Amino acid sequence: MIILAPSLLSADFAALGAEVKEVQDSGADWLHVDVMDGRFVPNITLGPPIVDAVSKHTSLPLDVHLMIENPERYIGDFAKAGAAVITVHAEACVHLHRVIHQIKELGLKAGVAINPGTPASAVREVLEDVDLVLVMTVNPGFGGQAFIPSTLRKIRQIREWANEVHPDLLIEVDGGIAEATAPLVVEAGANVLVAGNAVFGRSDRAAAIESIRSAATQAKL
Ligand SMILES: O=C(CO)[C@@H](O)[C@H](O)COP(=O)(O)O
Numbered sequence: 230m231i232i233l234a235p236s237l238l239s240a241d242f243a244a245l246g247a248e249v250k251e252v253q254d255s256g257a258d259w260l261h262v263d264v265m266d267g268r269f270v271p272n273i274t275l276g277p278p279i280v281d282a283v284s285k286h287t288s289l290p291l292d293v294h295l296m297i298e299n300p301e302r303y304i305g306d307f308a309k310a311g312a313a314v315i316t317v318h319a320e321a322c323v324h325l326h327r328v329i330h331q332i333k334e335l336g337l338k339a340g341v342a343i344n345p346g347t348p349a350s351a352v353r354e355v356l357e358d359v360d361l362v363l364v365m366t367v368n369p370g371f372g373g374q375a376f377i378p379s380t381l382r383k384i385r386q387i388r389e390w391a392n393e394v395h396p397d398l399l400i401e402v403d404g405g406i407a408e409a410t411a412p413l414v415v416e417a418g419a420n421v422l423v424a425g426n427a428v429f430g431r432s433d434r435a436a437a438i439e440s441i442r443s444a445a446t447q448a449k450l
């Protein structure tokens with residue numbers, strides 16, 4: 230099964246409630262929320278109060294992608310704000326294993342993300358601990374960037390390892406996912422697809438979601 234998670238980064242922040250409702254009604258499975266601190270990545274977005282506000286407008290799981298340094302400081306706040314999944318970057322955690330278990334102890338799904346320049350081996354030792362690995366398919370910080378094809382190799386490698394130690398591991402991809410790239414990442418082993426520009430950049434969100442989903446699903450057949 231493919232999980233489709235529109236990224237709110239490309240939504241109209243001044244009309245977030247309506248944007249959330251529209252993608253929910255259009256068939257989204259999760260909502261992806263990008264948190265940036267202006268240090269780990271060169272952009273600043275939003276914090277727990279916005280996640281809390283969004284959670285009151287949706288029944289969809291909130292998939293919180295923390296692009297922040299020392300994420301352990303804020304995990305409790307994002308959990309309280311209504312996150313269902315919290316993903317931290319391997320590059321941002323000195324004690325990655327501890328942070329993952331901090332998330333799981335709060336009853337949430339725990340994810341670990343890696344940048345395009347980080348090898349798959351950075352997540353190898355925590356594959357049994359996490360619920361999800363997020364392979365960044367662009368350099369994090371901004372929406373609307375072009376998909377980096379070399380990341381496909383990494384998705385394949387992680388799926389191969391997961392088949393041995395954690396067969397139901399979710400592999401999420403984020404950045405430049407659209408109708409053309411969805412089949413490539415699904416063939417490589419991804420099953421959670423984040424899409425910002427490809428959903429919010431089109432006026433017909435239902436058609437956008439449907440075209441990504443059908444491209445992704447056909448790849449599986
Ligand atoms: O985490 C990020 C960017 O750092 C993403 O979640 C983007 O929001 C994806 O946007 P598109 O590439 O799909 O437009």
Ligand SMILES: [Fe+2]
Pocket residue numbers: 236261262263294403423
């Ligand atoms: Fe993201």
